[in-house]
Each structure stands twice: as structure tokens, then as C-alpha cells.
Amino acid sequence: MKLVLVGFGNLGRGLARTLILKRRTLRSSYGINPRVVAAVDEYGAAVDERGLDLRKLLQVAEKKGSAADYPRKGKKGRSAADVIENVEADVVFELTPTNIRTGEPGLTHLQKAMRAGRHVITSNKGPLVVAFPELDRLARRSGVEFRYSASVGGAVPVIGLARKLLAGNEVRAVRGVLNGTTNYILSRMSKEGTPFDVVLREAQEMGIAEKDPTLDIEGIDAACKITILANALLDRNAKLKDVDVTGISRIKPEVTRLAQETGNAVKLIGVAERDILEVAPKLVPIGHPLAVGGTLNAITLETDLAREISITGFGAGPWETSSALVGDLIDIHRTLGA
Numbered sequence: 001m002k003l004v005l006v007g008f009g010n011l012g013r014g015l016a017r018t019l020i021l022k023r024r025t026l027r028s029s030y031g032i033n034p035r036v037v038a039a040v041d042e043y044g045a046a047v048d049e050r051g052l053d054l055r056k057l058l059q060v061a062e063k064k065g066s067a068a069d070y071p072r073k074g075k076k077g078r079s080a081a082d083v084i085e086n087v088e089a090d091v092v093f094e095l096t097p098t099n100i101r102t103g104e105p106g107l108t109h110l111q112k113a114m115r116a117g118r119h120v121i122t123s124n125k126g127p128l129v130v131a132f133p134e135l136d137r138l139a140r141r142s143g144v145e146f147r148y149s150a151s152v153g154g155a156v157p158v159i160g161l162a163r164k165l166l167a168g169n170e171v172r173a174v175r176g177v178l179n180g181t182t183n184y185i186l187s188r189m190s191k192e193g194t195p196f197d198v199v200l201r202e203a204q205e206m207g208i209a210e211k212d213p214t215l216d217i218e219g220i221d222a223a224c225k226i227t228i229l230a231n232a233l234l235d236r237n238a239k240l241k242d243v244d245v246t247g248i249s250r251i252k253p254e255v256t257r258l259a260q261e262t263g264n265a266v267k268l269i270g271v272a273e274r275d276i277l278e279v280a281p282k283l284v285p286i287g288h289p290l291a292v293g294g295t296l297n298a299i300t301l302e303t304d305l306a307r308e309i310s311i312t313g314f315g316a317g318p319w320e321t322s323s324a325l326v327g328d329l330i331d332i333h334r335t336l337g338a
């Protein structure tokens, strides 16, 4: 399978490393021979229709900062749009930064890839919260597969769980701890009674929280994910603006301590039901599947037949998220062969 990687940052590089690590397994267990024919970042692209040497590509990107520095086949200034439209490929991975207002540049990349007949895999929440129904329709009209498991929950395979393993069930509600940064902050506030600002600063120093943590602590990142899950699993037609959002920045240590004393934990919970779309701090009984600690994510699906099913795991990180990206690649391969 010929692959194009659009975005060669944390996840693009993590995926390249995973493809090296899993080369043999992909071939022997799944019959997939992945060939990365292009990698694109903001500065330019490396393109080789016979397949780039991934070790060399990683070395160059680490040392010089861009895939465009790849010897002989790298070109500064070559855009993702140009590569998507003109380099023959089976699958385009869209792994550029999330923009929740316009969805760009990811939205245009996805649209161009679908119109060019490429199957698409993305981790980018931006296009999904701005234009999910439109993208879903475009994928169907273009006859291409569209996968986005990595956009929610990192390694936690909630979309595959609902669609594949719980096939035949109606998903009636989704509830989840969908943001590792806020969960880490709330867990430490509960355990130590430390104020929000202090834990946030330490989380930033440890690289768990961003320098600008607004999207996480105000609940926007979790709201993006609950929007995606509502569309994907509850067949809703939701946009980010439809979610009622309350973040965690006003939670005092007294609240987390009192919760603890009464056998509860304060968790930032995303909820999607037929008539509800919200993200807000809630009390969860200690021992409940959603009362996970640290940076973990946890999601409960409420279904008609299986009743409640919960799943827990790591919500971010290049290896963890590449589990979802590679899983989507294998899933597309299976679907096409079916």
C-alpha cells in the first residue's frame, strides 16, 4: 500500500517508527506491504514513488527539522495539496495541527485526498468538529474509506469497539474521561489537596500540559472528542458549538477533598446522548470504571443489548496513538479485501 504522511511531527514520526517496527508483522499477518511514498510538513516534502527510506527520513527530520531535507527527493516549498493531488497513493494520513475554528489546513487536505480517490486516516480533530457530516458524505460519494480512530482517546479503541465488537448494538450514550491533562490535574488535586494553579504549573514543567493549556482546562479538547463520538457512534449531526462546556479551572482543592471524603472523585466528563452534549466536572464514585487516575482516559458506552461497556487506556503519545493509526490502516486493508 502506498502511503502519504501529511504532517511529520510527533505523530507522523511516531507512525514512521511504528511502520519500521511492525514491517514484518504487517506483511506476514495482514499481507500489507506499506510503502511511504511521501512525507510532508510545513516546509516542504520528501517524495519517492518507490518508497522513502524511513530510517533516513527520520534521521533527516530529527537533525534538520524537516522532511524536505531528505537527500535528492526532498523539496522545500512543496505543499501538501500538491502532494495529495499529484503523488499516486492508496492512503493519505492527515496528521497536521488541530484548528477548531476552521478545521484548516486539515479540512482541505482531507477533501482533496477524498476527491483524488485516496482513502483517508486522520488524528486531527479540527476538520471533524467543523465538518464531520460533510466529510462523511464526501467519503461515501468518492468511494473512499474514512477513518479517525486516533482523534479520540489515543490508544483507546472506542470507535472500533462500538462499530466492530458491539456490532448489532445501538449505542444510546457515551460518557468519558477524554482529556489526560485535566484528569492528571484533578487526580493530583484530590490526592494531595494541592491548588489547581500549582498542579497546572507542575504539569506544564513535566510536559503533561501545554504552555497554553486553555483548550484542555476549559474543556474544549474534551468537547471536540465528545462531538466526534456523538457523530460517529450516535449518528448525530453535531458541531463543537453544540456542546455545553464547563472546564476545571474554577475547581477548588476543598471540592476535590470533600469528594474524596465522601467516596467520590471529581472528573471532567464528556456526555453524549440523544438530547445531551456536554462536558463538565462531575462526581464519580471511586471504583467506578470512569474513576481512572493520572493521564488515563476512560470511556463507557451504554448500549441496548450489552448494557454498559467501559474501556480504559492511554489517550495520547506517539506510540499509543500510532496503535490507532496502524489499526485503521489494517482495517481499511481488510475492508477493501472483503
Ligand SMILES: NC(=O)c1ccc[n+]([C@@H]2O[C@H](COP(=O)([O-])OP(=O)(O)OC[C@H]3O[C@@H](n4cnc5c(N)ncnc54)[C@H](OP(=O)(O)O)[C@@H]3O)[C@@H](O)[C@H]2O)c1
Residues within 6 Å of the ligand: 006, 007, 008, 009, 010, 011, 012, 040, 041, 042, 043, 066, 080, 095, 096, 097, 098, 105, 123, 124, 125, 126, 150, 151, 152, 154, 315, 316, 317, 318, 321
Ligand atoms: N500527539 C498526540 O499524542 C496526539 C494524539 C491524538 C491526536 N493528535 C492530533 O494529531 C495531530 C498531529 O499531532 P502531533 O502531535 O503530531 O502535532 P505536531 O507535532 O505539531 O506535528 C504537526 C505536523 O504538521 C505539520 N504541518 C503544519 N501545517 C502544515 C501544512 N499546512 N501542511 C503540511 N504539514 C503541516 C507540521 O510541520 P512543521 O513541523 O514543519 O511545522 C508538523 O510536521 C494534531 O491534530 C493533534 O491534535 C495528537
